[in-house]
Amino acid sequence: MPAVPMEHGLFLAALLFALGLIGVLVRRNVIFILMSIEIMLNAAGLAFVVAGSRWAQVDGQVMFVFILAVAAAEVSVGLALVLQLYRHLQTLDIDAASKMRG
Amino acid sequence: MLEWLWLIPALPFAGYVVLALAGARLSRTIVASVGVGSVGLSTALALATGFSFITSPQSNHVYSQTLWTWISVGNFTPTIAFYLDPLSLVMTLVVTFVSFFIHLYSSEFMIGDEGYSRFFAYMNLFVGSMLTLVLADNLLLLYLGWEGVGLCSYLLIGFWYQDPSNGRAARKAFIVTRVGDTAFAIGLFLLFTHLGTLQIQEVMQRAAQQWPMSSPLAVAAAALLLGGAVGKSAQLPLQTWLPDAMAGPTPVSALIHAATMVTAGVYLIARTHVLFSLAPAVQLTVAGIGAATLLLAGFSALSQRDIKRVLAYSTISQIGYMFLALGVGAWSAAIFHLMTHAFFKALLFLAAGVVILAMHEEHDMLKMGGLRRRLPLTFWTFLIGAASLSALPLVTAGFYSKDLILWSAWSSSSGSTWLWVAGLVGALLTSVYTFRMVFLTFFGEAKHDVTYRPGNRMRLTLIVLATLSLIAGLVELPHTLGGRAYFSEFMASALPALDYVRGDTRAELILQIVAGAVSVAGIYLAYLFFLRRRAIAESLARSSVGAALDRFWFAGWGFDWLYKKLFVGPYVWLARVNKDDFIDSIYDGIAKLNEVLYRALSVTESGKVRWYMTGIAFGAIVAIAIAVFL
Numbered sequence: 081m082p083a084v085p086m087e088h089g090l091f092l093a094a095l096l097f098a099l100g101l102i103g104v105l106v107r108r109n110v111i112f113i114l115m116s117i118e119i120m121l122n123a124a125g126l127a128f129v130v131a132g133s134r135w136a137q138v139d140g141q142v143m144f145v146f147i148l149a150v151a152a153a154e155v156s157v158g159l160a161l162v163l164q165l166y167r168h169l170q171t172l173d174i175d176a177a178s179k180m181r182g
Numbered sequence: 183m184l185e186w187l188w189l190i191p192a193l194p195f196a197g198y199v200v201l202a203l204a205g206a207r208l209s210r211t212i213v214a215s216v217g218v219g220s221v222g223l224s225t226a227l228a229l230a231t232g233f234s235f236i237t238s239p240q241s242n243h244v245y246s247q248t249l250w251t252w253i254s255v256g257n258f259t260p261t262i263a264f265y266l267d268p269l270s271l272v273m274t275l276v277v278t279f280v281s282f283f284i285h286l287y288s289s290e291f292m293i294g295d296e297g298y299s300r301f302f303a304y305m306n307l308f309v310g311s312m313l314t315l316v317l318a319d320n321l322l323l324l325y326l327g328w329e330g331v332g333l334c335s336y337l338l339i340g341f342w343y344q345d346p347s348n349g350r351a352a353r354k355a356f357i358v359t360r361v362g363d364t365a366f367a368i369g370l371f372l373l374f375t376h377l378g379t380l381q382i383q384e385v386m387q388r389a390a391q392q393w394p395m396s397s398p399l400a401v402a403a404a405a406l407l408l409g410g411a412v413g414k415s416a417q418l419p420l421q422t423w424l425p426d427a428m429a430g431p432t433p434v435s436a437l438i439h440a441a442t443m444v445t446a447g448v449y450l451i452a453r454t455h456v457l458f459s460l461a462p463a464v465q466l467t468v469a470g471i472g473a474a475t476l477l478l479a480g481f482s483a484l485s486q487r488d489i490k491r492v493l494a495y496s497t498i499s500q501i502g503y504m505f506l507a508l509g510v511g512a513w514s515a516a517i518f519h520l521m522t523h524a525f526f527k528a529l530l531f532l533a534a535g536v537v538i539l540a541m542h543e544e545h546d547m548l549k550m551g552g553l554r555r556r557l558p559l560t561f562w563t564f565l566i567g568a569a570s571l572s573a574l575p576l577v578t579a580g581f582y583s584k585d586l587i588l589w590s591a592w593s594s595s596s597g598s599t600w601l602w603v604a605g606l607v608g609a610l611l612t613s614v615y616t617f618r619m620v621f622l623t624f625f626g627e628a629k630h631d632v633t634y635r636p637g638n639r640m641r642l643t644l645i646v647l648a649t650l651s652l653i654a655g656l657v658e659l660p661h662t663l664g665g666r667a668y669f670s671e672f673m674a675s676a677l678p679a680l681d682y683v684r685g686d687t688r689a690e691l692i693l694q695i696v697a698g699a700v701s702v703a704g705i706y707l708a709y710l711f712f713l714r715r716r717a718i719a720e721s722l723a724r725s726s727v728g729a730a731l732d733r734f735w736f737a738g739w740g741f742d743w744l745y746k747k748l749f750v751g752p753y754v755w756l757a758r759v760n761k762d763d764f765i766d767s768i769y770d771g772i773a774k775l776n777e778v779l780y781r782a783l784s785v786t787e788s789g790k791v792r793w794y795m796t797g798i799a800f801g802a803i804v805a806i807a808i809a810v811f812l
Contacts, residue, residue: 104795174791181789 089130096123110165110172114158121151183234184245186227187264190274191313193224197306205299214289217302221285221309225278232271236672243268243675246319260380263319269676272517273316273449276524280441280647281309287532287643288433290636291539301341301431308334312442316449321370321380324450328366328414331443332359338434339427351429358423362413366450369406372399386456393460400460407454408464408471415447415501418475422741424498425482428490432535435490440497440531441524448504448520452513452677459511459678465596469509473604476502478739480611484618485735488545489534492619495738496571497527499608503587506605510597512590513677514670519583522654526570526580529647532640533564537623540634547619552628560636561624563644568620570651572613572705575698582655584609588697589660593685602693606700613704614711621713662691 096119103116125144132140162172169176197220205213235245248263266274285305292301311330318324340352374380376399377388393400411417416424427439438444451458451468458465476499483495500523507516540557541550554561570580588609592602636644658669670679685693711719722728734740786797 101799105792105799108792177791178789181787 083133086130086134089133090127093123093127093130096120096126108173108175110162110174113174114155114162117158118151118155121147121154183230184238184266185247187231187245187247187266187317188249190224190227190231190278191264191310191317193220193227194306194310194313196220198303198310201299201303201306205303208299210293210298213299213302217299217306218282218285218289220306221278221282224309224313225282228274228278231266232275235266235271248319252323257378258374260320260322262323264317265319265382266317267676268673269449269452269517270316272521272673274313276521277309277312277316277442280524280528281305281312281437283643283646284433284437284441284528284532285309286639287436287535288431290639291433291535292431295431297341301338304334304337304341305434305437308338308438308443312446315446319381321373321382321385324382324453325366325370328410328446328450329363331438331446332356332363332414335359335427335438335443338438339430341430341434345429348429351426355423355427358420359413362410362420364409365406365413366410369403369410372403372406376403382453386454389460390456395460396462397460400457401464404454404457404461404464405467407450407457408468411447411450412471413447414450415444415505416498417447417471417501417505418478419741421475421479421498422738422745425491425494425738428488428494432490432531432538435494436528436531436535439494440527444497444501445504445520445524448501448508448516451505451508452517455508455513455677458508462596465509465511467509469506469591469596469601472502472505472507472509473601473608474502475499476506476608477604477611480608480615482735482738483615484611485732487548487736489537489547489550489619489623490531490545492547492615493527493530493534496612496615497523499612500527500571503584503605503608506591506601507587510591510594510601510680511678512587512594512680514673515583515586515590515680517673517677518658518669519587522570522579522583522651525647525654526567526578526651529563529567529644529651530571532647533560533567533644536560536634536636536640536644537564539636540632541630544630547622549629550623551626552624553632554624556628556632557624557634557636559641559644563648564624565620566648566651568616572616573609573697573701574613574705575694575701577652579651579653579655581698581701582658582660585660585694585697586658589685589690589693590680592693593680593682593689595681595683606697609697610700610704610707613701614708617705617708618712621708625713660690660694661687662694 100116100118100120100123103119104113107113107116125147128140128143128147130140132138132143165177166172197216200216201208201213208216235243238245245266246263247266248261250262252260252262285302288301288305292298295301308331311327311334313327315324315327315331318327336352336356339355340349342348370380373385373389377385377392379385379388389400389403413420424439424444428435430439458468479495479498479502483492483499486492486495500519504516504519504523507513507519536557537550537553537560538545540553540560544550566578570578572578573581573584575581584605588602588605591597591605592599659666711722723732737743786793
């Protein structure tokens with residue numbers, strides 16, 4: 081089976097990660113920020129899988145499953161926070177939640 | 183009896199504690215009985231102790247009592263211990279006896295003062311500290327008493343603290359004596375590091391064994407101890423505090439600034455005489471300081487107008503005699519003069535106190551006069567004190583002690599004709615200024631109507647001290663008068679005898695006649711200038727040279743001016759320049775820098791989550807870049 085070169089996989093992972101990071105930084109809507117974080121997590125997961133296949137190790141996929149579990153937990157906590165945020169501020173704008181400034 | 187030695191200093195301390203804690207709530211009668219009673223008991227105990235000490239068959243004539251170990255650090259283990267030998271016994275007797283009578287006098291003298299219990303508390307504390315100083319077995323305990331009497335001196339000079347000038351005088355006394363005390367403390371460090379002990383007798387023994395004659399260490403140790411003695415005893419160059427110390431109540435001047443505390447320096451030198459014998463250069467300095475001081479103070483006393491300041495300068499001058507005696511190795515003569523001086527100078531101060539009370543707080547002698555008939559008892563006792571101070575031949579105690587000093591200065595191996603001449607000139611000055619005081623105060627026409635009469639307690643004190651001023655000299659008669667030297671024989675086990683090198687009985691007789699004649703001549707001069715022909719003295723004082731000298735002497739040879747220019751001025755200038763404290767500004771700067779950083783960092787805490795994210799991302803990139811590329 082002609083394998084996809086590792087560099088391609090890693091490049092895609094880096095691209096996804098960068099897109100996710102930019103999303104986190106530029107978006108103001110909390111939901112979108114959460115989604116961007118998911119993209120970043122999945123980019124990291126992709127990098128693990130690619131590395132695992134390159135060295136024919138199962139660890140990469142194990143790590144991806146682990147990341148999925150962490151992501152699920154993170155999203156449940158994150159969505160609960162979003163709900164509370166909306167209940168208090170009647171908006172999903174992250175910049176509105178800036179009461180704890182110095 | 184001897185084992186009760188510790189009670190002698192403990193009783194006045196107990197009196198102090200009672201008065202300090204409960205004095206304000208007690209009636210004046212109880213305050214007086216506690217204050218006078220504690221010192222009285224102490225005096226009785228000292229007399230009993232002295233009696234059993236003299237009659238005890240001990241061959242070495244020493245008794246020491248260790249109460250407990252004060253501190254124990256390595257081989258540094260000073261004890262709270264008392265040491266009784268003929269020297270400390272004589273000092274103890276003089277201190278307790280004079281203190282008791284001055285307390286008795288004060289219980290009447292101070293009756294109208296609102297700080298009655300405070301006064302007696304301080305006085306008791308003083309007596310306790312002085313007795314600790316005198317009886318101390320080691321130099322550290324001696325230093326404790328030394329600082330204790332310094333503290334009491336400060337407290338009592340500033341007793342009437344509402345007047346700022348009294349507070350200034352108190353601070354001056356404290357600071358000037360502190361200069362000497364610092365030297366003394368350094369001397370103690372030196373002795374301890376090189377001899378490994380502060381126990382006085384062992385220090386003397388080891389110093390004599392380990393240090394050769396005139397070795398640098400012995401010279402340094404003796405010079406540092408001399409520094410302490412000079413400060414406490416108001417000798418050149420630290421004599422400036424004593425005249426100002428007269429701001430305190432008169433009994434304080436009598437007790438602390440004449441009879442006891444200021445003579446502590448003399449006691450210290452006599453106590454550590456071995457060190458001074460090892461350093462002849464320093465010992466010569468002691469004699470030189472004594473001679474110079476007695477002349478300087480004598481001239482200054484001539485031109486004072488305040489009766490207490492005359493007495494203060496005369497105290498400086500008389501202690502100068504004691505230093506002269508110490509300097510020529512006449513240790514027991516110095517202690518002998520210390521004893522007679524304690525009696526007649528306390529008497530003079532106390533009699534002057536009566537005069538000041540009678541004149542309603544007037545200190546200026548030129549405004550007094552004719553008090554002879556108004557205050558007959560005070561006049562006669564003052565006259566006895568003055569005669570003793572002027573060393574009137576044969577009948578007064580002062581003659582015997584001063585004559586012994588003059589004779590020693592002439593005949594000792596370290597004495598010289600110059601020292602003798604200085605002493606003789608000083609003796610002439612002494613009798614002139616003393617009788618100037620007598621004639622101005624008690625003779626001439628009465629300027630005020632005096633109705634005041636001293637009460638029984640004050641009269642008793644004056645009479646007892648006057649008696650002692652007459653007869654105390656009989657314990658040591660010169661060779662020409664039978665030569666019964668009970669005092670120096672008693673002292674012989676503690677202080678070595680004088681090393682005579684010249685002069686026989688005939689020379690002694692001639693010198694005595696000269697000294698006696700000088701004393702009488704001084705009295706006659708005073709009579710001529712200040713009673714018979716006032717005009718001569720006044721025209722002398724008005725002439726340009728006379729007026730300049732008068733001003734110069736009045737200001738105590740300008741020492742205050744000199745020190746003000748030399749030390750106080752620059753110090754105040756430095757303090758003003760450095761008002762914001764240079765060292766402090768470094769630490770203030772650190773605090774300021776922190777504040778600036780804090781403000782800068784608190785701006786970054788904007789509450790904007792996306793900014794925080796940016797920060798984290800940027801930080802992660804930097805960290806990874808460092809990890810990858812470096």
